[in-house]
Amino acid sequence: MSLENKRFFGELVTRYEKKLGAYVRRLGQLPQEDVQDLLQNIFIKVYQNLNDFDQSLSFNSWIYRIAHNETMTFFRSRRVRPQGHQAPMTPEMLANIASDLDVQQESEVRHDEELVRQCIDELPAHYREIVVLKYFENKRYDELSDILRLPAGTVATRLSRAKEQLKARLLAKGIGL
């Protein structure tokens, strides 16, 4: 439909703009203009590749994959390591992390939002991207596999290692387990 009428594509952009904007910001700290440019590039890439959309995937996973790849390419082109994310954490996100990592008290963690954010930022890029997708974007394992183009086993291993590292970092910063 998007092919037949570009206006429908505009609706698609409106629908995903916020979500993807937050995702891009979580992947690394970028000035607002860069986020805007990146978002435009992502949607243009989506438009150019509409005929490559694999019906067996969810459109959501597919568009996230493009967003992920474009963002990583962007960071590579700038020769910078993605650092620090700006998008705010919601209480649900913190609760999500707290319960999954067995962090003692969610209320305490909430006070330490900045510390949690720091710990996530300190993770190696490949661990951080999976943590962001899992806890901030609420993606399932099969969606993580489709977005990151990784086998299910690798997703599970990578996520488990990322969680271990995150746990260790939280512990080092005095967040009780």
Next chain:
Amino acid sequence: MNNEDKTISEKVLERIEHATPHSRQYFMFRNAGVWALAAASVIVGALAVASIIFRAVNAGAALRPGIPPFRMLVLVVPFLWVALMTVFGYVAYREVRLTRKGYTYEFSTIMLGTLLASVVLGIIFYTSGAGFALDRMAARHLPFQADLGQVQQERWFQPEQGFLMGIITEDEQERVQLVDPNRARWHVQFADTVSAKKVEALETGERVGLRGRTLDPEERVFLACDIRSLEFGGRGALFMRKAGDKMRPLDERKLPPLRSTECEE
């Protein structure tokens, strides 16, 4: 409207106004290209396997007895092919991963799959003679590839050290002769350590190796204590050597072979 006041949606629509998405055919060709490269990598891997089998099977025919195992390994292992197989195995893995569902498979699954495909195809190539042709060609034109034929000649063509190789024939008097790699004709006499069966199994025109000693260097007479075929296996139908007549067993010859006890070490 100022460009900065426009929404992302408006900016995107503006940018795609004159653009069209890539066609389905474009992606079909791209996908086909990825598969073709993966298939090509498997084929190169299979050629490497064919060459490896060829060398493994023919190592015995190239090397004379008594070579230390490590030197034998260095001479026989086709390092170039092993390296090529590894590189192209990895290329195949990368290409398969680029296909639509390729990323869902583990590294080990894809590598095992491509390796298995290369081995099966490699066995087919070997039996058809491609391994033989490839090894000959590679030995002539590529560096780091020991030529098995040359290795064989270096090891077996040393009459002064008791090793002689060449093409075996019979003359009118049913005497056994051997034409060495320099096209010199040798008269072969057999010691009683050579069984009639061993000679009977040979064909005229076959490349053989003799172990023994030179009786007369001027007249080129060689006493053979042992004889073995040095023909390479795996020539396939394409490179098959024309079958010669069976050699007459020693005990049926009009001129009996010289019996000798000079073969003891």
